[in-house]
Amino acid sequence: MTDVPEFCRLDRRKRAIIDAARSLFVEQGFERTTLGEIVERAGGSLATVYKVFGNKDGLLEAVVFEKAASGELIIQHAFAQGGSPSEVLHRVAQGLRTHFLDPEVVALVRIVISRSVQDVDFARNFFERTAKRDHASLKTLFAYWQDLGIPMTGTPDMLSDMFLDLFFSDVHTDAISHGAGLDPSPERLRTRIDFFIRGAGLETEQVPQASA
Known part of the structure; x- marks a missing residue:
């Protein structure tokens, strides 16, 4: 049976490997990064990488699904703070904008786009664990x-x-163009969300109250 100290050490090594892999994937790209370089930066051994992640593809999944994770929690947190639909949606928008346009997330999206062409299962898994969850949370x-x-x-x-298309279009544009022509200003975001709110008929300032 694995004792607690050994389990903790393995968890720390796993954390260091994921952090090193994420940094190198962002700096160099997935294809150009070797497991040897990841181990050199993180410490540990190749044996640990194979034991915990299986291979380089397994490590990529761990990195992507952690950093480019679903915005579900952002949506839930914005809703939990209360307010009118307009206030909640602006709060959601600010959180999703910060998340989706984070430079590391954009860099990982580039890797995901490239990888999805080669690996259909990876693409479907990414969709299920990100966009689909975001959509379900907003729909609720x-x-x-x-x-x-x-x-x-x-x-x-x-x-x-x-x-969601307001954000997916921006992150895809940023990933492909490396920011050329994209205006990420708060003013642009507010204008677009205000336009959405008017179109959706959610301009009411009423704060929803559930029936007792």
């Missing part, structure tokens, strides 16, 4: 407001798609 939010009788000009499913 819109459905909650709809159930409280707040009018809106679209279904929760459609509004979730349209809201």
Whole structure:
């Protein structure tokens, strides 16, 4: 049986390997980074990498699904703070913008786009654990407001798609163009979210209250 100190040491080595791999993948790209370089930066051994992650592809999955994780928690946290639909959506937008346009996330998205061409299972897994969860969380939010009788000009499913597209289009543009022509200013974000809110019919300042 593995004792606690050994388990803790393994966990620390795993953390160091993921951190080193993420940095090198961002700096050099996935294809140009070797496991040897990762081990050299993280310490430890190749045996640990193979034991914990299986191979380089397994390590990539660990890195991607940690850093480019779902925005589900961002959406839930924004909702938990309360407020009108307009206030909540602006809060969600600020959180998603910060997350999706983080330079490391953008760099990892470039790797994901390239990897998805070669590995269909990886692409589907990434979609299931990121975009699909984001969509489900937003859909729940819109459905909650709809159930409280707040009018809106679209279904929760459609509004979730349209809201997320504002961010997916930016992160894909940034990943492909390396920021050329993209205006990431807070003013641009607020203007786009205000436009979405008006189009969705969610301009009410009413703070939703669930029935007792």
